[in-house]
Amino acid sequence: xVKRSNNDESRTEIVRSAKRLFQQYGYKKxxxxxxAKALGKVKSAIYYYFPDKESLLRAVIDEEIGKLIGSIxxxxxxxxxxxxxxxAYALTRSFEIRSLSTEYAxxxxxxxxxxxxxxxxxxxxxxxxxxxxxxxxxxxxxxxRFNKTDSEVLADAVLLWLKGLEAQLSSFGTEEALKxxxxxLVNVLLFGIKVR
Amino acid sequence: xVKRSNNDESRTEIVRSAKRLFQQYGYKKxxxxxxAKALGKVKSAIYYYFPDKESLLRAVIDEEIGKLIGSIxxxxxxxxxxxxxxxAYALTRSFEIRSLSTEYAxxxxxxxxxxxxxxxxxxxxxxxxxxxxxxxxxxxxxxxRFNKTDSEVLADAVLLWLKGLEAQLSSFGTEEALKxxxxxLVNVLLFGIKVR
DNA sequence: ATTTGACCATAATGGTAAAAAGGTCAAATA
DNA sequence: TATTTGACCTTTTTACCATTATGGTCAAAT
Numbered sequence: 001x002v003k004r005s006n007n008d009e010s011r012t013e014i015v016r017s018a019k020r021l022f023q024q025y026g027y028k029k030x031x032x033x034x035x036a037k038a039l040g041k042v043k044s045a046i047y048y049y050f051p052d053k054e055s056l057l058r059a060v061i062d063e064e065i066g067k068l069i070g071s072i073x074x075x076x077x078x079x080x081x082x083x084x085x086x087x088a089y090a091l092t093r094s095f096e097i098r099s100l101s102t103e104y105a106x107x108x109x110x111x112x113x114x115x116x117x118x119x120x121x122x123x124x125x126x127x128x129x130x131x132x133x134x135x136x137x138x139x140x141x142x143x144x145r146f147n148k149t150d151s152e153v154l155a156d157a158v159l160l161w162l163k164g165l166e167a168q169l170s171s172f173g174t175e176e177a178l179k180x181x182x183x184x185l186v187n188v189l190l191f192g193i194k195v196r
Numbered sequence: 197x198v199k200r201s202n203n204d205e206s207r208t209e210i211v212r213s214a215k216r217l218f219q220q221y222g223y224k225k226x227x228x229x230x231x232a233k234a235l236g237k238v239k240s241a242i243y244y245y246f247p248d249k250e251s252l253l254r255a256v257i258d259e260e261i262g263k264l265i266g267s268i269x270x271x272x273x274x275x276x277x278x279x280x281x282x283x284a285y286a287l288t289r290s291f292e293i294r295s296l297s298t299e300y301a302x303x304x305x306x307x308x309x310x311x312x313x314x315x316x317x318x319x320x321x322x323x324x325x326x327x328x329x330x331x332x333x334x335x336x337x338x339x340x341r342f343n344k345t346d347s348e349v350l351a352d353a354v355l356l357w358l359k360g361l362e363a364q365l366s367s368f369g370t371e372e373a374l375k376x377x378x379x380x381l382v383n384v385l386l387f388g389i390k391v392r
Numbered sequence: 393a394t395t396t397g398a399c400c401a402t403a404a405t406g407g408t409a410a411a412a413a414g415g416t417c418a419a420a421t422a
Numbered sequence: 423t424a425t426t427t428g429a430c431c432t433t434t435t436t437a438c439c440a441t442t443a444t445g446g447t448c449a450a451a452t
Contacts, residue, residue, distance in 0.1 A: 007393080028404095031444060044447085045395055053445065083390075137389070146389045154389065157380050164360010184353050192388030193333070193342045193350065194279075203424080227413060241426055243415065 011049050011059075013039060019060045026106030027057055027114060054117075061121060068096050069128055076132065082140030086158075087186045089136065093129075093162055094182050098169050129162075130155050158189065207245050207255075209235060215256045222302030223253055223310060250313075257317060264292050265324055272328065278336030282354075283382045285332065289325075289358055290378050294365050325358075326351050354385065 017038045021030040032043045032053055039045075050056050075092040079085040107114060133155040140146035165185070172178040213234045217226040228239040228249055235241075246252050271288040275281040303310060329351040336342035361381070368374040 010394085032446085033444080042396060043445085044397075047446065048394065051446095140389070145391060147387075147391055149389075153380065154384075157377070157384060160364055160377065161357060161360060161381070164357060164363055167360055167363035168356055181353070181356065184349065185357070188350075188353060188388070189384065190388050190390050191343075192384070192386050192390075193336070194386050194388075195341060195343050196392050206425085228415085229413080238427060239414085240416080240428075244425065247415095249414065 014046060014049055015056070015059045015063065018056045019063070022057065022060060023103050026110055028110055057117070064100060065121065065125065068100070071096050072132065076136065082136055082143065082145055083190060085136045086190070087183065089133065090162060090182050090186050091179065094165060094169070094178060097166055098178065101169060129159055133158055210242060210245055211252070211255045211259065214252045215259070218253065218256060219299050222306055224306055253313065260296060261317065261321065264296070267292050268328065272332065278332055278339065278341055279386060281332045283379065285329065286358060286378050286382050287375065290361060290365070290374060291371070293362055294374065297365060325355055329354055
């Protein structure tokens, strides 16, 4: 754990305020003063807790990543078989990212400026995702339920496929449509299309 | 066929000039005068053949779509089995789109303005792609090589997956890496990951 | 230990005049 | 007749400047 200022509560309140405003107005359009005013303070109070605006954004993002990873982990652990875990992984990932991308819809307009940060986030998540997927796949192979292949390569392939789905998220009107698509794709992933 | 002006050669030369300059400088940054000057003419000469700048872009795009669809068709027809056709489809599609996105790299900076046109293109291609994929899949089912399911739903799923791959194209350093990824994904698509 | 307002440097914004662009057309060309 | 041209019009883009906002600092106040 990182050592923090005595008053951790102020930090979390500031992050909560920042989060709300970032979601509503985007990163650039919310000023540090806005974040402070929402707490009945003035911007220099913020700078007592955070070195700069970007670290506020990082704090918000860290929280969101934590929640995302937590949700996925929970869903995967809840499932019992490797097949179920894979399905849970794909569904949870897709739904959580979908809801994130609507909550932070304004960030898309600022993609150019936020790109370095986005890249960093992706790299950080990639690591977790590869590991999690790899262990699901390996468990399936151990149990003799999945074909034995290089689990790393396969994990990358599945991840590529999930990211592809992510890029197409906006094309799904309803949650139900997304769910059906994910389930269908998981089935194809599991069984292929060749007759057995 | 649309009725054209007598001198079709001028039209094609104008399109060629526009194509070259659009690739090099993007759509907005190439002026109609530039396109004309490259042919030793003045811009009003262009307007004798094309009603406006956008229709120049459309002509270029139509040509590129024609080539893209042609390449895919050729590759698919060349392959003999449904499995090979599927692989040929995925490989050719990925490589052709990859090369298009490098040739017209500047267009990404202008995404916002070109969006309506891009959407139109996608819709137009979607139709062809769905039909082609559907017929490959149906042929496979007829021959008893693919599991029988709703070919339309399956075609959409495969297409979704190919578009996902498309969104990740920039993450492949070499052509070889892309080829390997596509082949691996096609194998998963065909056989799934469950033991038989 | 926190909060504040005054302060600084830089970046965003608005307004404006000049330049460039898309597009039209009657006259010229061939 | 089929093209090409330059002059012309209107709208958009650019370049520039003054003003304002914003991110960030700091000594003093609480």
